[in-house]
Amino acid sequence: MNLVTVSGPPSSGKTAVILKTIDSFQKRGLEVGVVKFDCLYTDDDILYEKAGVKVKKGLSGSLCPDHYFVSNIEEVTQWGIKEGLDILITESAGLCNRCSPYVKSVTAVCVIDNLSGINTPKKIGPMLKSADIVIITKGDIVSQAEREVFASRVNTVNPGASIMHVNGLTGQGAYELSTLLYDEKVEVKTLVGEKLRFSMPSALCSYCLGETRIGESYQMGNVRKIDMEDKKGKK
Amino acid sequence: MITTQDIQQQTIAELFEQYPFLPGFFEENTLDVDGQINEKLDDFLNILDDEEEKENRAMDKTQVMESMAEYITQMLAFLGEDEDEGVNSITLLPGTNKSGEKEKFEELTINKSEIVCIVGPTGSGKSRLLADIEWVAQNDTPTSRTILVNGEKGDKKWRVTSGHKLVAQLSQNMNFVMDLSVYEFLELHAQSRLVEDVEGIINKIFEQANNLAGEKFSLDTPITSLSGGQSRALMIADTAILSKSPIILIDEIENAGIDRKKALELLVGEEKIVLMATHDPILALMGDRRIVIKNGGIHKVIETSGDEQNLLSELERMDNVIQNMRTRLRHGEIIRQEDIGF
Numbered sequence: 001m002n003l004v005t006v007s008g009p010p011s012s013g014k015t016a017v018i019l020k021t022i023d024s025f026q027k028r029g030l031e032v033g034v035v036k037f038d039c040l041y042t043d044d045d046i047l048y049e050k051a052g053v054k055v056k057k058g059l060s061g062s063l064c065p066d067h068y069f070v071s072n073i074e075e076v077t078q079w080g081i082k083e084g085l086d087i088l089i090t091e092s093a094g095l096c097n098r099c100s101p102y103v104k105s106v107t108a109v110c111v112i113d114n115l116s117g118i119n120t121p122k123k124i125g126p127m128l129k130s131a132d133i134v135i136i137t138k139g140d141i142v143s144q145a146e147r148e149v150f151a152s153r154v155n156t157v158n159p160g161a162s163i164m165h166v167n168g169l170t171g172q173g174a175y176e177l178s179t180l181l182y183d184e185k186v187e188v189k190t191l192v193g194e195k196l197r198f199s200m201p202s203a204l205c206s207y208c209l210g211e212t213r214i215g216e217s218y219q220m221g222n223v224r225k226i227d228m229e230d231k232k233g234k235k
Numbered sequence: 236m237i238t239t240q241d242i243q244q245q246t247i248a249e250l251f252e253q254y255p256f257l258p259g260f261f262e263e264n265t266l267d268v269d270g271q272i273n274e275k276l277d278d279f280l281n282i283l284d285d286e287e288e289k290e291n292r293a294m295d296k297t298q299v300m301e302s303m304a305e306y307i308t309q310m311l312a313f314l315g316e317d318e319d320e321g322v323n324s325i326t327l328l329p330g331t332n333k334s335g336e337k338e339k340f341e342e343l344t345i346n347k348s349e350i351v352c353i354v355g356p357t358g359s360g361k362s363r364l365l366a367d368i369e370w371v372a373q374n375d376t377p378t379s380r381t382i383l384v385n386g387e388k389g390d391k392k393w394r395v396t397s398g399h400k401l402v403a404q405l406s407q408n409m410n411f412v413m414d415l416s417v418y419e420f421l422e423l424h425a426q427s428r429l430v431e432d433v434e435g436i437i438n439k440i441f442e443q444a445n446n447l448a449g450e451k452f453s454l455d456t457p458i459t460s461l462s463g464g465q466s467r468a469l470m471i472a473d474t475a476i477l478s479k480s481p482i483i484l485i486d487e488i489e490n491a492g493i494d495r496k497k498a499l500e501l502l503v504g505e506e507k508i509v510l511m512a513t514h515d516p517i518l519a520l521m522g523d524r525r526i527v528i529k530n531g532g533i534h535k536v537i538e539t540s541g542d543e544q545n546l547l548s549e550l551e552r553m554d555n556v557i558q559n560m561r562t563r564l565r566h567g568e569i570i571r572q573e574d575i576g577f
Contacts, residue, residue, distance in 0.1 A: 027377070098293055115412055118423075122263045125293035129302070133395075142412050143466075144403045144474045145424040151400075152427040156263040159305040162395035172362055175377060176370045176394070198298075199290060 001080055002087040003188045004181050007101045007127050008111035009120075010093045013137035015044045016168025017111055018089055022051055023171065024178035030086040035076045037069050037092035044091075054083050065092060066099050066200045073103065074191050081189070087182050098201040100126035103194050107181060110161075113138040114150050121153040126198035129158050133180060135173075139165045237307045239300045243277040250276060256310050256429055260303060264294070276300070309396075314429060322401070322481035323347055323385050325368065325508060330379035332532025333360070338380075340536050343526070347481065350499060350509040352519045355528030361512050364528060365484055368510070369402040370394055378531065403478040405470055406486035411458040417441065417469065418454040424477055436477065443501055444472035449492040449562075464492015471498045475505040485511040488518065490554070491561075496521065517554055520547040 008014050018034065025032045033054040036044050040059065048055040056079060060068035069092050080088035092101055102108035110131035112120065115138050121128060128134065134154050139147050151163055162180065166173035205221040242250060247268050251257055261268055271279055283289050283296040324346045329338035345351050353361050360378075367380045371389030374381050382389055384401075393401045413420060421437040430436050437454075445451050448468035452461055461469060467488065474483060483502055488495045488511075499521055502509050513519055520543050527535040560570055 100293065118413065122265055129294075130298070139404075140406060141408055141410060143409050143470045144405060144478055145420070145470070146411065146413060148400075148403075148478065149424055149427045153263060155309070156260055156306065157302075159302055159309055164395055170362055172366050173369075176366070179375070180395075198293060198295065201293075202290065 001077075001085050001188050002107070002182050002186050003077060003080070003191075004087065004089045004107045004109060005102055006089055006091045006109045006111060007094050007099065007131075008135075009097070009113075009116060009124070010095065012111045012113040012116065013166075013168040014091050014093070014111045015047060017135055017137060017166050017174065017177070018091060019047060019051055020166070020168060020171035020174035021178045021181065022048075022053055022089075024175045025087060025182065026052065028178075028182075030182065031084060033080050033083055033085040033088045035079075035088070035090045037065060037072075037090065039065050039093065039095065054085065064201065064203075065095060066101055069101050070196065070200065077188060077191050094124070094127045096201060097123055097127070098125045100130070100196060100198040100200050102126070102130055102197040103191060104197055105194055106188070106191070107132055108197070109133045109135060109181070111135045111137060112154070114142045114147060118146075118150055118153055121150075121157045124157075128154070130197040131158060131161055133177070134158060134161045134163045135166045135177065136163065137166055137168050140167055140169070237304045237311070239297075239304050242304060242307070243300060244275055246273050246275055247279060248272045254307055254310070257303075257307065259426075260306050264299065264302075265292070266299070276303075310429070322508070325482065326383040326386060327368075327533075328381040328383065329533065330367075330372075330374070330376075330381070332378075332530045332534075334530060336532070338532040338534075340533050343533075343536060344386075345508050345510075347506045347508050348503045349524075350503065350511060350522040352522035352525040353510060353512045353528060354514060354519065354525055355534075359528045360531035361528055363531065364526070364533070365402065365510065365512075368482065369400070371401060400480050402482045402484050403474050403480035404484045404486070405467075405474060405488075407489065409466075409470065411461065411466060413458060416455045416457055417452065417461075420458050421473065421477075424473060428477060428479065430477070440469075440472045440476050443476065444469040447472060447494050447498050447501065449494070462492055463489065468493050468498070472501065475502045475507065481506075482508045482510060485509065485513070487511075487513050487515065490515065490517075496551075517547065517550050520544065520550065 006014055006018060022032050034048045036042055036055065036057045038057065038059055042057055045055045045057040058068065058072055076090060108131045110128050112128065112134065114136060136151060136154065154163055164173055164177060166177055203222050205223050206219055211218050280296045280299060283292065283294055283299065289295060324344050327343040329340055331337055353364065355361055363378060367376050367378060368382055370376060371382050371384065371393045372380045373388065392399050415423065418437060421440055422433060425433045425436050441454055448465045450462060450465060452465050488498060495518060499509065511518060511522060519525060520539055522539060524539065525537050526533055527537065556575060560574055563570060563574065
C-alpha cells in the first residue's frame, strides 16, 4: 500500500484536490481510501463516500490536531492495509502554521492557495517547508503575475519541492498530480519506528489541562510572555 | 551544483556579494542578519542549534543550509539560461478521443508568434488539451497525446519547477487580489523574475498596458481598483513582457475596455505562442488556424482562409460601431442613427 499525507491551511482546497485526484486513481483501477482528520466537525467523509472510496474520520476535539494525527497514524495505516487499499491518503488541516505532520518515509503534500496572500509562504513552518510536493490552488481567479510571484515565494522557502498548480473545481492538474503520488513498487507495512520530519509544536501549561481563569497565579508549566518593554536602540 | 560545504565557511556578506538574489531567501525564511553580516554562515545558523530556538522557529540548521544550497543552484541555473534555450515551437502528435478513436490530424506544429484558436462546446476536451500541453504529455495522459518542444521530446523540468512553466494563463474570471499600486505590483513581479532593469521593464509594461486600455490609469492606481478592461490590459502586457512562459493561453478576451487586436499583436510581437479558446468571430479569425475539439479529441484543424480574413475587416467595422457608441455613452452623448453607419 502507498501512503500519502496531505496537509494545508483550512479552506485551501485539500478535499477538492484529493477528490479530483481520486478520480484519476479510480480510472486506473486503484483501490483508494481516505482518513480525514479534523478538529471539531467535518462532513467531508460524506463527499469521500460519494466518490466511492473507503473513508474514516477522526476529530481531535480538545487536542492539538497534529498530536492527535501522529498518535493515530499507525492504526490508520493498519486499517488501510486490512481494507486492501492500493493507496491511502490522510488529510489533515494545519491550524496554527507551526504544524509538522509529515513522516520521513511518507510522501508529503502541502496544499496552499493563491488567495492566502504572498506573505503566507513565510508564515508557514514545516508543513510547507518540508513537503515533497506543494500544490497551489485557486490559480484560476488571480492574475498570472500573482500566480508566478506566489509560486516563486513558495520555491524560496522550499526549493526542493515539486510545485504544481491544481484547480480543485475543474480538476486541471489532478491527473498529473496522481502520477506523482502512486508508485507500485512502494509497499508501506508499518510506521512503527519511523520518525517525523520535524518535531511538532509543543506546549504543556495549565491551559492545556483545562484551566480557564486568567492571571499569573493560574499559569504553570510552559508559559511565555511577550516582551512589553520599550526597546532602546538595537538589542 | 552548490553544496552546503561550498557555502558554510563563507560570511553572509561574501555570500550576498556573490549571489545577489540571496537576501530574498533570508527574508522569506525569516532569518534576520542585522549586525551579523560578517559572520560565517555556519556560525550565524548556530542559533538554530539551540533546542528552544529550533523548536520556536521550527527550523533546523541542516535543513536551512541544504535548502539554501538548493536555492542557489536553482537560481544560478535560471540566470544562466541562454536565449537559444527558448521554445521556438511545440508539436502535437495525435492521441485518442473519448471513444478511443485516433484523433483526426497527423502532426500539428505551432511556432512562436503564431495564434491558434481552440473551438468546441463546453466539456468537449479543451481543458484536457491545454493540460496535455502544460504537462508536456508523453503518451502518459488519458488522451495518449504526445507534445514535442522544439521538435524533440519535452524535458520533464516543465512539469514541476516553478521557474519553468510552459504555459501562462489569462482567463475571464481572473482578478488582482494584492493590495498594491500598479508600480509596486510590477516591481514585485519583476523582482521575482530576477530582472536587472526593473525600472525600465515597469515603464515598458505600464506604457503597453495603457496603450491597450480604453481608459488610461496611472502607476499609483491600486491594482484592485482598476476597471475590468484596465485589469485585463495590465495582465496581458505584464504576461507578454515579464512572464517567462513561452506559451500564453487565453480564455476569451471580453470585448470591453480593451483593444483586443493590439493585445494579440503585443503577445505575438513578444514571440509568444498564443493559444486562445474563443467563440468570438473577430478573435477566432485573427488566429492563423483553429483547432476543433469534439468528444475529447481533435476533430479538425482549419486554416483561416482568405475569404474568412476578408470578412474580418467587415466584422471589425461592425465592432468599431459598437465601440464608438460605447465611447459616446461614456462621454454623456446621445446615440444617433448615423452612428450605426450601415
